[in-house]
Amino acid sequence: MPARVYQPSGKSEPGAIPSLVVVCAVVGAVAGVVEALIAHYVISLFLIFPLVLGAVVGGFAAKRIAKGKIRAPMAAALAGLVGGFVGQLSVHAVEYYEFRSTVSSKIAGIAAKSGQSPDQIIDAVLVHETGHAGLRGYLALQAKQGISIKDEGESDDKGIKFTGVGAYLLWIVEFLLVMGVAALMAANRARKPFCESCKRWYDQNVPVVSGSGDKKDWSVVVQNLERGDFAAAVAARGQVSPKTASTIVLERCSQCDSHDPLLDLKVTKALNTKKPQTSTVYRTLLHPDDARALLAAVEATRAKAAS
Ligand SMILES: [Zn+2]
Known part of the structure; x- marks a missing residue:
């Protein structure tokens, strides 16, 4: 009996996936604006901000996935991608808006004398510098001038500057980070085990029995679990030591x-320190009958120990 992997059913509550996409896009847009404002007025943190933005979208997505009982990791990941994309796009949109409004107020006097509107002058300068007006011209101008990853307060020769293709690559990396983090968090939430008959997420983690944390002992437990011999698996568990332990958790x-x-077989090391480390060494789905057999085997050894 090889380990069986939990497969999400792909189902969800009616309308939950469209609503997840909307939640991701709205959260992305709002968080993107907030990030751009913080970057403009407070501090800009290179590559940290995209990770945080992705995590904000992913966090809200995970909540909506839990509520909408979405067991469709691919759909969840796509919604995360959309939210991350909208989020990073709104960062650029706010920067662009700030650029236009700052320059407009600075050249208001010149514009009044020349008879042209500030917007006309800005676009004329962008076309002159880059060949393009509007957002495209603004991005091209930024790339031409270079994006410094240091604070504006520092002198220009400090820190790394991304110019030309480098600037575009930096933007692409930022987009990928935001979208990747959001999509991963959403997909992982949708992959959690779910009871299809009760229509609810698994809500219990039951430690069934503990034993030795030495590999030579727990590997025998695994062999017996794979064979479906639960009495032998429980009998082979060995003793918890002051340093390590293994635990079967359902x-x-x-x-x-x-x-x-x-079923998870977890091994905890460094129990006698302040930082015990737990890792899952074996994981499988159990048939209901097998779960009952396992619990009965544990019960039997307890009764034997008590008598
Ligand atoms: Zn159930």
Whole structure:
């Protein structure tokens, strides 16, 4: 019996996925504006901001996924991509808006004398400098001048500058970071185990039995679990030591016993220190009958120990 992997059903509550896309796009837009304002008035943190923006979109997406019972990781990832894209786009949109309004107020006097509107002058300068007006011209101008990843307060010769193709690559990397973080967080949330008969996420983590954290011991437990011999698996668990332990944990639905619980064999090391480290060394879905057999085997050894 090889380990069985939990497969999300791809289902969700009616309308939950369209609403997730909307949530991601709106959160992305709002968070993007906030990020651009912080970057403009307070501080700009190179590559940290895209990660934070992605995490904000991903965090809101995860909440909506939990609420909408979305078990469709691909759809969740796509919604995260959309939200991340909108978010980073709104960062650029706010920068562009700030650029136009700042320059407009500075050249208002000149514009009044020349008989042209500030907007006309800005676009004329952009065309003269880059060959393009509007947002495209603004981005080309930024790329031409170079994007410094240091604060504006520092002198220009300090820090790294991205010019030309480098500037465009930097923007692409920022987009990929925001979109990637948001999509990963959303997909991971949608991949969590779900009870299809009760229509709820698994809500219980039950430590079933603990034993030795030495590999030579827990690998025998794994062999017996794979063989479906739960009594032998429980018997082979060995003793918890002051330093290490292994624990069989069942992640399951608290409302029924007709679902397939997720069995994790976790090994914790450095128990005697302030930073114990736990890792999952084996994971499989169990059939309901197998879960019952496992719990009965644990019960039997407890009863034997008590008598
Ligand atoms: Zn259930």
